[in-house]
Amino acid sequence: LPFDRHLSPQNVRKVVSEADGYQPHLIAPEQGYRRLIDSALNYFRGPAEASVDAVHFVLKELVRRSIGETQELKRFPTLQSEIAAAANEALERFRDDSKKTTMRLVEMESSYLTVDFFRKLPQDIERVGNPTAPSAADRYTEGHFRRIGSNVSSYVGMVSETLKNTIPKAVVHCQVKEAKRSLLDHFYAQLGKKEGKQLAQLLDEDPMLMERRQQCAKRLELYKSARDEIDSVSWTR
Template sequence: FDHQLPAALKKLPFDRHLSLKNVQKVVTEADGYQPHLIAPEQGYRRLIDGSITYFKGPAEASVDAVHFVLKELVRKSIAETEELKRFPSLQNDIATAANEALERFREESRKTVVRLVEMESSYLTVDFFRKLHAAPEKKPEKNGNPPGPNNDHFHDTSLARIGSNVSAYIAMVSDTLKNTIPKAVVYCQVREAKRSLLTHFYAQVGRK
């Protein structure tokens, strides 16, 4: 968590997603050709949604990485338990039950971290938009005909500002997920492995 997750988050292609060309494309499609340039709300939301989606990959990778570590720990523990070496069938049953439990923990963990990412997308921090609306607005020139779709309606400065604002918001989300994803993974996988790795197995044995 200290190295792999932060490194994976840094490698996400936000520069490409928030390039001037893509910002113009997304904002234009979302808000039309004459949106409120300072805060085209639907454009912002689409850019943020598209950016946040990238977090799912590193989140799920964290789940898989912990799952692999737990499987290795189980394998080594079983292999190093001398008493079990005399009962290969029991050894195999325990290994199977433990791995099945780890799979369940992984699935629950995967659902949880994906929910964390989706929560960031479904509920945007209100203060973010308040600050945008409070920012000084440059009034458009009144002379000339209304710009058409192919005219240079979106000035580079406006596009750069939109991209910069979204980038700042995504950085805030990244810092949040950098803390919440490890907590969710530890809670759903490590904690459950300690508490109930073989609970289901013991219950089955008890019924026989």
């Protein structure tokens, strides 16, 4: 990520000056800090989306291999393709939800800064007796803007560590866990609404074979009925 270029003294000076406008800041360039942090955190959007896409690719590959290696499904190519399409459609939904969640995590860090982090910075400087603490005289020197860039870099590093923990959790929760729990739930619901002819089409069943199977089922019912009658006559004797 191009943080070195983004937090260079030249760019920090430019951003702070633009944030100040016609009236320079009095104590600390708060608006400049906010702009620098907000634009720096935007760089996390790309890696967050890449994490979601990487997991999505792995899940799609697992589904493809699982369906392809299931011997029972090879007898029914239409059903096999329908299951694959339904699984991929579900994975797409999970990916969209995961992207929304990860983007919210990044936006949360950008919209609300951890103020205590910056409140501790002057105390730390005073505690170690740093003679280079910024004053009104050097407020617009390169050293001043370097300190601003360093502070922003430290804050972005802290946020980075937080997102390293939260984004994988969001990805697992929205994609991996959902795929394990409800990958084909929608497909099962749609399958339950299909009629006998539609189910037969999914199974690629030969019409003559289907008719013969139905005849066998009817004969089986007749045999069962005859057996029950024979049993009832035997008991009456």
